[in-house]
Amino acid sequence: MSQPLWEVFVRSRRGLSHTHVGSLRAPDAHMALRHARDVYTRRQEGVSIWVVPAAEVVASSPDEKDAFFDPAGDKPYRHPTFYTVPDEVQHL
Amino acid sequence: MTAVVPARTPEQEFQDRIDADDRVEPRDWMPDGYRRTLVRQIAQHAHSEIIGMQPEGNWITRAPSLRRKVILVAKVQDEAGHGLYLYGAAETLGADRDELLDMLHTGRQKYSTIFNYPTTSWADVAAIGWLVDGAAIMNQVPLTRCSYGPYARAMTRVCKEESFHQRQGFEAMMTLCHGTATQKRMAQDALDRWWWPSLMMFGPNDDASPHSAQSMAWGIKRFSNDELRQRFVDATVPQAQFLGLTVPDPDLRWDGKHWISGAIDWTEFQTVMRGDGPCNRERLRHRVAAHEDGAWVREAAAAYADKHR
Numbered sequence: 401m402s403q404p405l406w407e408v409f410v411r412s413r414r415g416l417s418h419t420h421v422g423s424l425r426a427p428d429a430h431m432a433l434r435h436a437r438d439v440y441t442r443r444q445e446g447v448s449i450w451v452v453p454a455a456e457v458v459a460s461s462p463d464e465k466d467a468f469f470d471p472a473g474d475k476p477y478r479h480p481t482f483y484t485v486p487d488e489v490q491h492l
Numbered sequence: 493m494t495a496v497v498p499a500r501t502p503e504q505e506f507q508d509r510i511d512a513d514d515r516v517e518p519r520d521w522m523p524d525g526y527r528r529t530l531v532r533q534i535a536q537h538a539h540s541e542i543i544g545m546q547p548e549g550n551w552i553t554r555a556p557s558l559r560r561k562v563i564l565v566a567k568v569q570d571e572a573g574h575g576l577y578l579y580g581a582a583e584t585l586g587a588d589r590d591e592l593l594d595m596l597h598t599g600r601q602k603y604s605t606i607f608n609y610p611t612t613s614w615a616d617v618a619a620i621g622w623l624v625d626g627a628a629i630m631n632q633v634p635l636t637r638c639s640y641g642p643y644a645r646a647m648t649r650v651c652k653e654e655s656f657h658q659r660q661g662f663e664a665m666m667t668l669c670h671g672t673a674t675q676k677r678m679a680q681d682a683l684d685r686w687w688w689p690s691l692m693m694f695g696p697n698d699d700a701s702p703h704s705a706q707s708m709a710w711g712i713k714r715f716s717n718d719e720l721r722q723r724f725v726d727a728t729v730p731q732a733q734f735l736g737l738t739v740p741d742p743d744l745r746w747d748g749k750h751w752i753s754g755a756i757d758w759t760e761f762q763t764v765m766r767g768d769g770p771c772n773r774e775r776l777r778h779r780v781a782a783h784e785d786g787a788w789v790r791e792a793a794a795a796y797a798d799k800h801r
């Protein structure tokens with residue numbers, strides 16, 4: 401009998417977001433947290449852990465590259481480097 | 493405005509990505525052969541990590557001091573962790589963890605032949621850390637740049653932890669070499685037995701390694717077996733000299749740039765690979781027993797999870 405798969409996220413220190421570090425198998429959320437501590441934070445790599453059932457993750461697109469992200473591709477005016485400012489103007 | 497670009501096939505897009513040194517992620521299209529090769533390699537790697545706990549685990553209760561004991565426990569626990577990172581990476585390719593374990597238990601998938609040798613003295617624990625983990629590091633560092641993202645990331649974690657493994661082994665070796673004449677003899681004896689099997693960890697010579705070219709083209713492998721083996725020999729011979737030990741290779745010579753070792757006896761490797769090494773049966777039997785003995789724990793945890801759902 402296969403145990404459910406969990407995705408593990410670790411906050412490496414206060415002030416930083418949780419980051420995906422890998423996955424593991426565990427029968428329930430409580431055990432998943434315990435296993436995550438033993439597998440991913442044996443050297444104080446984290447101050448907080450999230451475990452999320454892998455089956456509950458909703459992802460953007462099957463091949464992680466399609467028209468979904470294209471609309472942002474032709475909008476350079478959303479970046480500060482798009483604008484020319486004379487050298488003598490400061491603090492911009 | 494969209495420029496007209498000739499359509500690329502999925503195969504071409506895949507190879508473009510590899511050639512651009514970009515990473516392949518789990519849900520990208522990939523050739524079946526790439527997926528199969530990776531599943532086989534990652535699974536074999538995962539199996540090696542967990543079987544690798546046995547030769548050293550053998551000495552935990554007999555470690556010569558509390559300091560050495562806590563170090564050894566931490567190292568063996570790390571190897572379990574390495575196995576888990578790697579099974580996780582294999583699962584991103586669609587492999588099933590229970591099935592992989594079953595393949596190991598029934599001998600349909602292999603693990604590194606190095607773990608089929610016995611650890612007959614405490615010096616073997618030192619030699620394993622120094623040589624076996626040392627050879628593993630040589631093999632694994634290039635894998636942190638492997639084209640498959642989850643494998644590369646798992647290897648990055650593994651490599652961070654391996655350097656402690658190698659250093660503790662060298663330190664334990666140094667202690668023996670600075671000890672009594674008997675201790676020094678133990679150290680030499682361990683080097684004598686582990687040297688050649690460690691060189692064999694890099695796999696067949698390049699002219700006898702048929703799958704290497706494809707793995708290189710796919711960005712899974714970055715250096716050839718012989719290149720990595722040479723690096724290991726160059727790094728390790730001076731360390732043996734520092735310890736005052738003799739590398740058990742009468743043909744070993746310095747060519748002005750590299751340490752050139754004598755020919756490897758591959759018939760021995762083949763024997764161990766076939767399953768007739770000193771400990772093949774024992775390792776597998778122990779692994780299967782551990783799995784079966786743990787069944788009631790998994791069943792109880794599942795029942796508890798069901799009850800609280």
Ligand SMILES: [Fe+2]
Binds near residue numbers: 541570574650654
């Ligand atoms: Fe390891």
Ligand SMILES: [Fe+2]
Binds near residue numbers: 571628657
């Ligand atoms: Fe190790």
